[in-house]
Amino acid sequence: MNSIGIEAVAFLPPGPYEKLEQFLRDRQWEPERAKQYATPSYLLEDVRSVITALFPYYAGEEAGNLSLYCRGRDYHRVIKEYFERLLHFLNQEISEVEIHARVCVDTGPVIDRYFAMRGGLAEAGRNNLLYRKGMGSYFFIGSMLVNLPFLTEEVEPQMAAACRECERCIRSCPGGALKRDGTFDPQRCRSAITQKKGELEDWEWTILEKDSLIFGCDVCQRVCPMNQHLLPTALPEFREDRIITVSKAELEGLSERRFQEIYGDRAFAWRGKKVLLRNLNINGGEE
Ligand code: B12
Ligand code: SF4
């Protein structure tokens, strides 16, 4: 897959994934929803394998007011492009099957992190993020369902060894979203609050004010010992032409249409200009 630019990929069986279903039910998911997320054939009827792939995006940590994950091009678009190239390659190699595929990047009933772990590509940290040697936690995950046979032997998901004696992420989390019992409260995650539209409640403002990023939150990744001394990604979409900061002066006066023309290929733009301007009023958001 190196010729396509995908350095970590696995072809998993089509499921259903009973342990995932149980995990989601234990997290109070409604039974029918948990079943759907654990059963890839809901999405693609003739699915025969789940392709899971990692896309590293680390490109340094220069000070700026955007999270590291949204400084390059919008990963939803980039991953779709890589999967299209992969499909093209598979179509050329396997001419005897008419390939059906369904690409999922943060869309559809798919738990990307579960598949990446089962494919042996990464392990879980206490902060919920997945980690892989050399990439730390700074990678995206894409999933593509296809009607081609699977190749990869499954691996039991596990927690990274470095987490045994460490709780730095839990102690530093500005929202108190990471719990000692291993659960996670997404409502209290600062990343979610920066992406929320409309008026914020006082308690949400309090969480927002604890850090200066106006989109996303990197605290639990920055403090992590597994994220030290990383090499920059080889993927040009995340390494080049990065935007690390946006200011009020740049945003004010732009129509929503002009805003989309300038920033529409960036993940931080998907909630619109108003949300960014609101967040710029927080502690240090302005450069
Ligand atoms: C909704 C969402 C959010 C919500 C949170 C929802 C949630 N409950 O986690 C919000 C907006 C808060 C969010 C924030 C972020 N997100 Co987000 N998010 C998603 C999305 C779309 C769905 C996640 C979801 O609801 N999962 C349901 C929960 C139950 O499962 P999970 O946490 O994904 O997976 C866990 C289980 O599989 C579990 N598990 C199951 N069995 C077992 C067994 C064992 C032994 C163990 C140890 C674990 C385990 O371990 C996994 C990790 O905890 C995914 C993309 C996708 N479709 O999967 C991206 C995704 C998870 N996000 C991602 C990113 C990058 C982020 C941010 C870092 C962005 C930022 N810098 O601000 C933060 C990190 C917050 C954090 N600490 O997790 C990446 C994660 C990449 C990685 N290396 O892990 C994903 C995969 C997007 C992508 N396509 O790459 N996110
Ligand atoms: S900060 Fe510590 S506990 Fe948290 S993910 Fe990193 S190593 Fe694990």
Ligand code: SF4
């Ligand atoms: S992204 Fe920020 S708020 Fe969310 S869990 Fe990590 S440190 Fe906490």
